[in-house]
Amino acid sequence: MQSELQQLNNAHHLQPFSDNKALAKSGPRIIERAQGVYFYDSNGNKFLDGMAGLWCVNLGYGRKELADVAHQQMNQLPYYNLFFQTTTTPTTKLASKIAELAPAHMNRVFFTGSGSEANDTNFRMVRRYWDLKGQPNKKTFISRANAYHGSTVAGASLGGMDYMHKQGDLPIPGIVHVDQPYWFGEGQDMSEDDFGIKAAQSLEQKILEIGEENVAAFIAEPFQGAGGVIIPPKTYWTEIKRILAKYDILFILDEVIAGFGRTGEWFACQYFDLKPDLITIAKGMSSGYQPIGGVIVSDKVADVLIEEGGDFNHGFTYSGHPVAAAVALKNIEILEQERIVERVKNEISPYLQKRWQELADHPLVGEARGLGMVAAIELVKDKSTNERLEADCKGGGICRDFAVANGLVMRPCGDTMIISPPLVITKDEIDELISKAKKTLDDTANFYGISTTDSDK
Numbered sequence: 001m002q003s004e005l006q007q008l009n010n011a012h013h014l015q016p017f018s019d020n021k022a023l024a025k026s027g028p029r030i031i032e033r034a035q036g037v038y039f040y041d042s043n044g045n046k047f048l049d050g051m052a053g054l055w056c057v058n059l060g061y062g063r064k065e066l067a068d069v070a071h072q073q074m075n076q077l078p079y080y081n082l083f084f085q086t087t088t089t090p091t092t093k094l095a096s097k098i099a100e101l102a103p104a105h106m107n108r109v110f111f112t113g114s115g116s117e118a119n120d121t122n123f124r125m126v127r128r129y130w131d132l133k134g135q136p137n138k139k140t141f142i143s144r145a146n147a148y149h150g151s152t153v154a155g156a157s158l159g160g161m162d163y164m165h166k167q168g169d170l171p172i173p174g175i176v177h178v179d180q181p182y183w184f185g186e187g188q189d190m191s192e193d194d195f196g197i198k199a200a201q202s203l204e205q206k207i208l209e210i211g212e213e214n215v216a217a218f219i220a221e222p223f224q225g226a227g228g229v230i231i232p233p234k235t236y237w238t239e240i241k242r243i244l245a246k247y248d249i250l251f252i253l254d255e256v257i258a259g260f261g262r263t264g265e266w267f268a269c270q271y272f273d274l275k276p277d278l279i280t281i282a283k284g285m286s287s288g289y290q291p292i293g294g295v296i297v298s299d300k301v302a303d304v305l306i307e308e309g310g311d312f313n314h315g316f317t318y319s320g321h322p323v324a325a326a327v328a329l330k331n332i333e334i335l336e337q338e339r340i341v342e343r344v345k346n347e348i349s350p351y352l353q354k355r356w357q358e359l360a361d362h363p364l365v366g367e368a369r370g371l372g373m374v375a376a377i378e379l380v381k382d383k384s385t386n387e388r389l390e391a392d393c394k395g396g397g398i399c400r401d402f403a404v405a406n407g408l409v410m411r412p413c414g415d416t417m418i419i420s421p422p423l424v425i426t427k428d429e430i431d432e433l434i435s436k437a438k439k440t441l442d443d444t445a446n447f448y449g450i451s452t453t454d455s456d457k
Contacts, residue, residue, distance in 0.1 A: 142178060222258045
């Protein structure tokens with residue numbers, strides 16, 4: 001029996017990334033409250049949030065300090081725009097703070113309302129940059145297959161997900177895609193190192209095919225999040241850096257997921273030793289407590305836009321919203337004061353990754369991988385061949401449903417199960433997460449008639 005609220009939702013709410021017709025039959029799960037790494041639905045069920053909301057609740061739920069600063073800012077200045085030669089105090093302070101944390105060659109921030117908007121901003125900013133440099137033909141963006149860069153028209157086009165491209169005749173012109181560094185899924189006929197080099201060299205091949213004079217930028221996630229927590233082989237970024245140094249194109253690093261501590265560094269470019277021209281940010285900037293995103297802009301790009309560009313005719317009503325900026329600034333302050341990024345690097349992510357590797361022994365798991373505070377397992381029915389549970393990779397959805405029944409949120413990406421828990425998760429809570437993940441794998445194996453006894457492992 002659906003609740004009144006579920007019925008209202010079915011009647012009036014079109015939900016994102018959902019089959020709304022199918023959802024109407026059962027009604028959505030209604031989330032009522034949350035605290036720490038747990039949230040509770042309207043039926044009183046408790047869930048360990050292995051995905052930190054949508055990769056974003058880095059500080060966990062219930063941080064009163066963030067609610068208090070939002071309340072204070074709403075009373076003082078609930079809104080003002082950044083158009084017409086104005087700014088606000090929290091927006092300016094937040095830009096300064098991000099520049100302080102960012103790599104030394106990046107000292108400006110353009111604010112948006114989300115990561116999708118930030119990648120739209122990258123699209124326009126990069127083309128404007130090359131126009132000002134007297135190279136208007138440099139318009140083509142190179143991205144990767146199975147990448148995720150948002151769901152706006154430009155963001156979804158920059159992304160490499162076919163199921164998104166099929167809706168709306170995407171990608172738009174001027175965007176092409178190269179190989180992803182997904183060794184488990186696409187490269188097991190060679191070593192990881194060799195595959196990493198091969199995947200990276202597809203970028204150079206595409207640059208030569210299009211012509212360097214026509215290529216504007218390469219955009220990539222440091223690790224592919226929504227694609228299945230795909231972590232490049234160690235050789236991949238080394239080869240990409242060689243290629244980027246050789247050709248005159250810009251490098252956009254999409255750190256919407258990775259930024260603000262998830263790798264154990266403030267930014268993943270510091271973890272992987274990369275030097276991007278633009279960094280896309282969002283999610284962890286405010287721990288999801290307020291919607292905010294942005295682009296960290298290198299001096300190389302900003303100087304051209306400022307000195308030669310005049311008006312940059314781009315922006316949003318809610319760019320740098322003062323309440324969102326105040327919350328983001330407080331969020332960063334807490335990350336610093338509680339040394340959470342250092343804790344991720346030195347204590348909690350090593351523990352998570354050690355415990356996560358235990359799942360590799362399960363008969364359903366072809367690979368367990370992770371870095372920092374993200375991890376993935378590949379579901380297979382035969383560990384010797386890595387054959388998937390089903391040809392259409394629906395096993396992940398079955399596994400997800402068992403996880404929810406066990407009080408754990410893991411996300412399926414095809415037959416890859418992924419996690420990205422709050423950075424404040426404790427060792428005891430990680431133990432609980434692993435215990436529930438193991439039970440979920442057992443339940444899934446039993447569903448498919450796969451033995452989980454020690455003798456069959």
